[in-house]
Amino acid sequence: MSPRAWGSFRLRLTLGAGGLALCTLLGVGLYAARLATQERQNFVGLQLLGAARSAAIGLATRLQEREREVEILSRVPSLAESPLDSERVARSLALRKETNTEYAWMGVASLDGRVVNATGGLLVGADVRTRPWFAAGLKGSYTGDVHQAALLATLLEPRPGGEPLRFIDLAAPVIGPAGQVRGVLAAHVHWDWIANAVRKAVREDPRATDTEVIILGRDGTVLYPLRAPGTRLPQALGRERFGMQEEPGGASYLVARASVPVTQHSDLGWSVVLRQPSAAATAPVAQLRDRLFAIGLATSLLVAALAYVLAARVSRPLERLVTAVMSVREGRGGQANFPRDGGSPELSALSDAVREMTETLLDREARLAQANAHLEQTVAERTCQLSQANEELARLAAQDALTGLANRRAFEQRAAEEEARCRRSGTGFGLLLLDIDHFKDVNDRFGHATGDQVLQQIARLLESATRETDLVARLGGEEFAVLLPELGESADTLRVAEKIRQAIQAAHFGPVGEVTVSVGCAKGDGNDTPVQLALRRADEALYKAKQAGRNRCVAADDLTAA
Numbered sequence: 412m413s414p415r416a417w418g419s420f421r422l423r424l425t426l427g428a429g430g431l432a433l434c435t436l437l438g439v440g441l442y443a444a445r446l447a448t449q450e451r452q453n454f455v456g457l458q459l460l461g462a463a464r465s466a467a468i469g470l471a472t473r474l475q476e477r478e479r480e481v482e483i484l485s486r487v488p489s490l491a492e493s494p495l496d497s498e499r500v501a502r503s504l505a506l507r508k509e510t511n512t513e514y515a516w517m518g519v520a521s522l523d524g525r526v527v528n529a530t531g532g533l534l535v536g537a538d539v540r541t542r543p544w545f546a547a548g549l550k551g552s553y554t555g556d557v558h559q560a561a562l563l564a565t566l567l568e569p570r571p572g573g574e575p576l577r578f579i580d581l582a583a584p585v586i587g588p589a590g591q592v593r594g595v596l597a598a599h600v601h602w603d604w605i606a607n608a609v610r611k612a613v614r615e616d617p618r619a620t621d622t623e624v625i626i627l628g629r630d631g632t633v634l635y636p637l638r639a640p641g642t643r644l645p646q647a648l649g650r651e652r653f654g655m656q657e658e659p660g661g662a663s664y665l666v667a668r669a670s671v672p673v674t675q676h677s678d679l680g681w682s683v684v685l686r687q688p689s690a691a692a693t694a695p696v697a698q699l700r701d702r703l704f705a706i707g708l709a710t711s712l713l714v715a716a717l718a719y720v721l722a723a724r725v726s727r728p729l730e731r732l733v734t735a736v737m738s739v740r741e742g743r744g745g746q747a748n749f750p751r752d753g754g755s756p757e758l759s760a761l762s763d764a765v766r767e768m769t770e771t772l773l774d775r776e777a778r779l780a781q782a783n784a785h786l787e788q789t790v791a792e793r794t795c796q797l798s799q800a801n802e803e804l805a806r807l808a809a810q811d812a813l814t815g816l817a818n819r820r821a822f823e824q825r826a827a828e829e830e831a832r833c834r835r836s837g838t839g840f841g842l843l844l845l846d847i848d849h850f851k852d853v854n855d856r857f858g859h860a861t862g863d864q865v866l867q868q869i870a871r872l873l874e875s876a877t878r879e880t881d882l883v884a885r886l887g888g889e890e891f892a893v894l895l896p897e898l899g900e901s902a903d904t905l906r907v908a909e910k911i912r913q914a915i916q917a918a919h920f921g922p923v924g925e926v927t928v929s930v931g932c933a934k935g936d937g938n939d940t941p942v943q944l945a946l947r948r949a950d951e952a953l954y955k956a957k958q959a960g961r962n963r964c965v966a967a968d969d970l971t972a973a
């Protein structure tokens with residue numbers, strides 16, 4: 412494996428471990444964040460619902476206080492006993508209005524439906540018979556729903572921003588000393604006071620920070636803050652409930668709705684709705700999620716770093732192991748450096764196993780090489796011996812056992828070579844055939860062993876009488892042949908034959924004494940006279956020599972006896 416491949420291995424392991432850790436942590440983080448978000452929504456929703464209930468109860472309490480106030484004022488002596496249009500009644504009304512700024516107007520209407528006294532003298536003389544509070548106030552205490560100012564709209568100072576004046580009407584009958592109804596006491600309470608009371612209650616509740624306050628009417632329309640008539644919340648939400656709501660623009664809110672309790676004299680059906688942007692509601696969870704992501708990222712980087720260290724710890728010994736194995740493969744086994752510390756018990760065991768296996772293989776290889784060398788040496792020796800034996804065999808095959816001269820086979824082979832040479836060079840060769848005279852008598856008289864000695868001695872004489880380049884052979888029995896290369900002239904052949912004959916005749920053969928030979932001579936040239944023809948002619952010449960009385964040389968070409 413190349414260094415690049417090892418680098419890739421480390422990188423893949425690092426990315427894989429880091430990615431796995433990141434995915435796992437992100438998955439767990441997202442799941443935990445989702446659970447936490449749900450829990451947080453429930454928790455904040457319950458808090459909002461609690462705050463809405465508190466605000467609704469506070470609103471009902473304040474409203475009830477105003478109802479009680481109007482009811483009590485309607486029974487004070489100044490109203491019960493004094494003429495309704497008297498100064499005394501006017502002072503009582505003014506005093507009460509100054510004490511409680513939430514009242515926009517207080518006045519008294521006579522039984523015929525005319526305002527006879529009022530704070531600031533407003534609406535005095537006005538006909539209020541069609542006003543709901545008047546009819547209801549004649550019968551008992553009354554609290555009316557919020558409405559825009561009708562008669563007072565032009566008499567009171569307009570609100571900043573041009574927002575219309577809105578009131579809640581409270582009314583109670585004015586009872587005379589005899590218990591008879593004398594008129595109706597009415598009070599217009601600023602709607603702002605109601606809304607401020609709810610807002611204040613919510614603001615004071617630490618559970619409802621970043622919270623929007625909404626007051627709904629009985630039919631679900633928005634009474635506060637000011638909206639177009641009939642405006643409702645995007646989705647209906649049950650009373651005493653909380654949940655998620657989405658505005659058409661996409662904004663998401665956590666909403667809680669609580670009913671305003673019934674007061675002594677009213678059941679207005681209002682609800683206090685508190686809503687908080689879901690992002691604000693779940694902000695702590697988002698922070699927790701971001702922290703979890705940051706921790707997950709940091710942990711993933713740490714895991715990736717650890718994976719890289721681990722991969723390097725695993726791959727480095729493997730790299731060294733591979734390098735060592737490559738050295739062995741390239742025949743540098745002696746230089747192979749197997750890692751001792753494999754980084755882990757398994758790798759150490761692997762390295763040791765490969766090292767031991769390599770040492771065993773190298774040892775076997777060395778022994779095999781040694782055995783091969785020894786075998787080669789043995790083969791060379793055996794080959795040499797075989798060659799020598801073959802040479803000896805060849806020599807023996809070409810040699811006459813008794814005399815050590817060339818035998819007939821060797822003679823014929825050499826004669827054939829000489830014949831071929833003569834064909835190339837154009838020169839001739841001489842051929843002598845010798846036969847011992849009366850050799851049978853030698854054997855018969857002196858024994859076969861003596862005959863052998865005679866044959867051996869003649870062989871030596873033939874060798875000494877001829878040149879190194881000549882070939883002396885024993886063709887069989889007591890017959891010898893001499894091949895004389897490059898002696899084309901018959902005279903030369905005959906001269907050699909005669910020299911031989913005389914040397915033999917002159918020699919002394921132990922108990923035998925004198926031995927003579929007859930010689931037939933012929934010449935050959937390889938073309939017209941091949942060896943076989945020369946032999947035949949020499950044999951004929953020898954025959955003639957024998958016929959002529961033996962101990963002589965006869966040449967085949969001219970049959971001249973020497």
Ligand SMILES: Nc1nc2c(ncn2[C@@H]2O[C@H](COP(=O)(O)OP(=O)(O)OP(=O)(O)O)[C@@H](O)[C@H]2O)c(=O)[nH]1
Pocket residue numbers: 813846847848849850851852854858859860861862863866887888889957961
């Ligand atoms: N001792 C011995 N005698 C041999 C050998 N080979 C042949 N002879 C003998 O040589 C003799 C040859 O005799 P012959 O063929 O009658 O010829 P010869 O007696 O020499 O008479 P001519 O040739 O006519 O002069 C035989 O008696 C053979 O036994 C040999 O190797 N050793």
